[in-house]
Amino acid sequence: MTKTTDVEPIYRRYVGGRGVATRLAHERIPFDADPFGPENRLFFTTGPMQFSNMSFTGRMNCTGVSPLTDGLLSSNAGGFMSRNFVDAGYGAVEFVGASDELVVVHVRDDGVTFEPVPELKGATVPETTEYLESEHEITVDQTAVIGPAGENRVRFASIMTSEERAFGRGGLGAVLGSKNIKGITFGGDSRPEVEVPSTQMEIHREAATDDHIMKRQGTVSVMDLANEMDGLPSYYFSERQFDGADGINGAAVEEKKYKKGSCSACAFACKLPTRDEETGLETEGPEFEVAMAFGSNSGIDDIVDVMKSNELCDRYGLDAISAGNTIAAYLAAEDEFGNEELIHDLVEKIAHREGVGDDLAEGIDRVHDDLGVDNWSVKGMDFAAHEGRILHGQGLSYAVANRGADHMYATFYSVEYPLVPEEDALEPTGTLGKAERLVRRENLMALNDSGIVCKFSRDYMNPERYEILFGESFDKLLAVGDRTVTLERHFNNQRGFDRTDDDLPYNLPDFDQALDEYYDSRGWKDGVVPDNMLPKIDETIIV
Missing domain, CATH: 3.60.9.10 (Aldehyde ferredoxin oxidoreductase, N-terminal domain)
Structure with a gap:
């Protein structure tokens, strides 16, 4: 019906x-x-x-x-x-x-x-x-x-x-x-007519002509920087540097890239169609998160092995980040880091819930006790590659994000490596004083996800361009993101989520005080949205 x-x-x-x-x-x-x-x-x-x-x-x-x-x-x-x-x-x-x-x-x-x-x-x-x-x-x-x-x-x-x-x-x-x-x-053939300002073509031309490293190497281009900063999760998060990074880094992926790849209407073309001539294996990627999960975190230093894992996840319909991290947990329990044949076999077993794959299909949060390993997850979601023990604002972001240890919720890592202009960057160490910036970035990412604009547009979008494209003040647009994040949090509060869920499996300096700063900035009480915030949620109209 x-x-x-x-x-x-x-x-x-x-x-x-x-x-x-x-x-x-x-x-x-x-x-x-x-x-x-x-x-x-x-x-x-x-x-x-x-x-x-x-x-x-x-x-x-x-x-x-x-x-x-x-x-x-x-x-x-x-x-x-x-x-x-x-x-x-x-x-x-x-x-x-x-x-x-x-x-x-x-x-x-x-x-x-x-x-x-x-x-x-x-x-x-x-x-x-x-x-x-x-x-x-x-x-x-x-x-x-x-x-x-x-x-x-x-x-x-x-x-x-x-x-x-x-x-x-x-x-x-x-x-x-x-x-x-x-x-x-x-x-179909029923696309409504929507007038979009000519600024769209300025952004399109800039994306087409910019010589950006992501056009060659995608997100895995940041791996060497992360490794140099002692910030590349390895061997199921037990180490933060990987000696075999040269085998799975941006240069290794670029060597296997055989054509350009893009999304619809995008001239930036940062996707990574890759092929190994010796085996005939073709896939798209891996991106940085997958190269971490199935590479350094699993003790694998051969990009072809990571490509194979990536291809299997696409074939069976698995999130490659969670699949790789969960398999890394099993490898830690069994002392089998670097066993590529076991890894590929486990991907298939998870997809079909066969044997041990039936347990691993539940994810790290639900299986770590049985494996006898630490629980590297927040709110049930396992960690992305950007290391919160080094990038402390990103660590705080993992803790408070409504969907758990996900790097894209605020992309706070970009201001701490940094991947942004110097005047917009923050020191990676320390959590205090970062809450307001974190809230603003969460709101901006929620706006991007509503627009919808790719988060890798960060070098091409600015407040003025948002205002031109969406026909409203930037502050009102950010308010859309604020309402979205608040509604997510309120929904989850009704399911029992509170401050105790905004936690990490490691210590950060001044973490509890930083949490308080974040809640104060949001207007929440111990991680819970006050009921009196909800009647105001639909007041601002974006035309």
């Missing part, structure tokens, strides 16, 4: 993307919803910039209650699906309930159809997209599908689009699997 409702008033207050989805989720998902229960909902949303031809705008948002963190979580994927999504004529697509049989949902401007696909049970991501291509002439860029990991409710299963781009962190692929949805396709 399908129905269509008007959500324009919510778009006027939350811009689009993550903001709109968070507002809808807060209203429509019961606070006590089981992540795998029919009452949980998934929202796919896009934003006004997906009606432009500007670089950094080929992205989509997906929101629901995470089976990994047990809180409200949004995940963001690049690729080419966003333009097909807006062609279908919808601002948001919501899934609730569960199908009695395995289905693919076709969302078109002339209606929605549910196609039973029992023959796709257990199919990999490429097998599913090949079926859609051969049976319906639907391209991979119109699809969002799950692999065996999603069907088997692996708590860090991804939703894959364009085969190699992922709504990765937090396990929303398992939520789609719990609803018995193998895939979703989008298309």
